[in-house]
Amino acid sequence: MALDEESARTGVPVWWVAFAMAVDKLRAEYPEDFSAWGVNPDQRSGTVWFVGAVPEGVSDRFAGIGGVTLRGDYGVKEIVYQQFASDLHRELTEHLGSLATFSTYADDDRRVIVVEYGRSVAGDPVTKRTASLIEQATEGLALPTGFAVEYVPMDVSLIAAPELLHGARVIADVCTGAFPVKRKGGNELGILTAGHCPGTGSYDGTPDAFHSPYPYSISTESGPGGGDFRWNHSKYGLSGLTFVGHGRPLAVFNSRAGVTSGVHVCGYGKTTDRKCGNVAACDVNTTATVPDNGVTYIVGGLCRMQAAMTAPGDSGGPWFVGSTAVGVHHGRAWPGGPSAFSRVNNALWKTRVNLVIDAAGNTIP
Known part of the structure; x- marks a missing residue:
């Protein structure tokens, strides 16, 4: 996963991000052997389990990360x-x-x-x-x-809590949420945001607002279907409304769509508020280095703007066209470069959620 000059300042343990990305690749390459994985409370160590014996060569995948224990004989995929x-x-x-x-x-x-x-x-x-x-x-x-x-x-x-949380408010004082979502096939509600943003913590001033991260709730991948996104499992109800700028009414995003170059889009982030501009290119891949361990990651499927119009803290915020959701803010397309976001269609598909449109938890497919 790419951590650019904006996302690297969120204070999120970069070890966790590197570990999660390595596990995503391992899961795809060893579908018959992979069993489970977990992150320890220190957010700097974890374990990966396999159905039987640990496949040969797997330990090499984590050599540059450290703190990873590999275990076999879990017994079930x-x-x-x-x-x-x-x-x-x-x-x-x-x-x-x-x-x-x-x-x-x-x-x-x-x-x-x-x-x-x-x-x-x-x-x-x-x-x-x-x-x-x-x-x-x-x-x-x-x-x-x-x-x-x-x-x-x-x-x-x-x-008994009366709170109904809106989309696009502040996550753990360091990131912005995007759209309210609901897990496909379940009743779990949450807030979509960027993959490098915290999965737990406060939201819109409400402390400890999220459950522990839900399985498959994060995806940071390269390629045209990739991106940098996750959803945080909320302890509270969601209004179906999203904050789109100071002095503006809350919005309901009742449709989602892909975008391409030339499309005029708007976005919101806690630092820079609302901004709009034209998309310069999509299916952009960016590479960056994690500061703590020097590991380089690639994120694909990004759309970049024509100019830099965001700042640290905007990560995870929504991008939209009218009442249509189109993206989740990533950061910069490259260090010092223009702003870039992940496509919302990729985010919803990869993390298995749908957009919530009202307080009853109704969604759009």
Whole structure:
């Protein structure tokens, strides 16, 4: 992943970014062997697991990163338990139509499939009877090897929280959010932003606003379908509205589209506010060096503007044409160069989310 002169100042642990990018490549190259990965609380070390033995030569992939432990004999492929979590969500939806808020996901580090449930359609906390029905619906299911199911009631303070968060507000004081999103096939809500921005922290002044990063929530890739983006799993409801500039009404982005050179687009960032200009070129690849370890990354699929019109802190902000979402701000196309953004279509596809258009969590495909 490229860290340009803007994104490198966000204060995000660059080790984490380098590790995540290496894992993305490893997952693609070893689909039958790859099992799981995790980042330790220090954000400077982590572990990668494999179904059986660690494939020969894999350790060389992490030689320039450091702090990585490789382990074998996990016993199950990542795609198997991730698919189980997705199928379980559909199963619960059929049995528990009265629930408006619940989600399922795999915590591969602890080897559990988490079922997190919240309030009913009426807005009340889930009753003991409904919680019992959730557990009954999972009885007898063939779990992935070594996994168990864990039932977690959502924190009461979060269930009752009145906050509805908007898109494009400040993330952890160092980045800008982009559009409100919802996970495909699930109820998890979040804020789209840049991949090099924090995955946890405060949002619009609300402390500890996000859950731990959701699986597949970050993608930093080269090539025409690539880009620099992630979505942060919100603990709060989303309004479906996005901030697009001081003194301007909040906007709903009810469509998304690709862009090409010559298109006039506008963007918002916490540092420079609203700005507009013409796209100079797309499918731009940029290369930069991570300051802490000297590792060089390539990000592709970027669209660059004709001029530099952004500054540190704008990273992750939205780019748009009218009510159509087109991009997520990356930084500069090269050090000292013009501003550049990732295509929103790539971001939504790679991170498996859709744009949210209202407080009910409705989305556009």
